[in-house]
Amino acid sequence: MRVELLVLLAPFISVALAQDLSTRAVKRAFDTADIPADLAITFNPSALLEVTFPQTSGPAITLHAGIQLPRNATAGPPTFSVLGASSRGPFVVAAVDPDAPTPQTPTNAQIRHFLGGDFTTASLSGALRNSTAAVSAFRQPTPPAGSDPHRYIFLLFNQPPGFESQTVVTPTTSIALFNISAFASQVGLGNPIAGTFMLVGPDPA
Numbered sequence: 334m335r336v337e338l339l340v341l342l343a344p345f346i347s348v349a350l351a352q353d354l355s356t357r358a359v360k361r362a363f364d365t366a367d368i369p370a371d372l373a374i375t376f377n378p379s380a381l382l383e384v385t386f387p388q389t390s391g392p393a394i395t396l397h398a399g400i401q402l403p404r405n406a407t408a409g410p411p412t413f414s415v416l417g418a419s420s421r422g423p424f425v426v427a428a429v430d431p432d433a434p435t436p437q438t439p440t441n442a443q444i445r446h447f448l449g450g451d452f453t454t455a456s457l458s459g460a461l462r463n464s465t466a467a468v469s470a471f472r473q474p475t476p477p478a479g480s481d482p483h484r485y486i487f488l489l490f491n492q493p494p495g496f497e498s499q500t501v502v503t504p505t506t507s508i509a510l511f512n513i514s515a516f517a518s519q520v521g522l523g524n525p526i527a528g529t530f531m532l533v534g535p536d537p538a
């Protein structure tokens with residue numbers, strides 16, 4: 334291969350290693366990790382959701398479905414982008430942990446790690462920007478000592494009219510014992526159109 338071509342391709346090669354590139358691969362990763370069954374959702378993504386965690390030093394980390402990150406890389410708050418949406422929004426982003434306190438005995442699950450609406454994008458592939466405060470601000474993963482890694486699942490939904498005035502979840506609603514499937518049907522979110530997830534274990538002892 335000519336050097337010029339390699340130079341041209343280099344940015345795409347590093348992108349390929351860093352983030353989700355195909356809805357089919359994301360769906361496969363969700364299915365392999367039992368996420369649709371455990372969340373009681375139908376997951377047939379039509380777009381890609383990019384979730385990016387800023388780092389105190391070094392480049393930000395963009396998730397690919399199933400990546401394992403050390404807890405200290407997940408302080409966030411993350412930023413979001415969409416690739417291949419069929420509208421510019423508005424969208425709702427939700428993040429849940431179905432594995433609390435442990436994947437074997439998830440008696441507190443789901444923990445709601447983020448819930449926010451009014452995300453819009455200037456183009457069908459681009460950064461998601463929100464004009465209003467999140468319903469549930471982002472909370473860093475905190476799996477307890479001794480736990481296996483938890484799944485932290487980010488989902489993108491089309492936002493139905495009237496979502497701003499829903500009161501099923503407010504900033505004072507407990508983040509524990511959340512059910513994203515029940516919430517989606519209560520407020521009319523429909524099925525998620527995109528998603529990704531990461532695995533995060535407890536801090537090293």
Ligand SMILES: *[C@@H]1O[C@H](CO)[C@@H](O)[C@H](O)[C@H]1NC(C)=O
Binds near residue numbers: 405
């Ligand atoms: C996370 O902790 C590890 C050591 O446990 C350290 O090498 C790394 O730099 C830390 N990363 C951040 C983002 O603080």
Ligand SMILES: *[C@@H]1O[C@H](CO)[C@@H](O)[C@H](O)[C@H]1NC(C)=O
Binds near residue numbers: 412413464471
């Ligand atoms: C927007 O979303 C971010 C998370 O991406 C959140 O931290 C913030 O509170 C939200 N609201 C505003 C007004 O930025």
Ligand SMILES: *[C@@H]1O[C@H](CO)[C@@H](O)[C@H](O)[C@H]1NC(C)=O
Binds near residue numbers: 372512513514515518
């Ligand atoms: C969440 O709600 C759905 C109904 O939308 C239900 O099928 C499922 O069992 C619930 N999950 C839990 C853990 O209660």
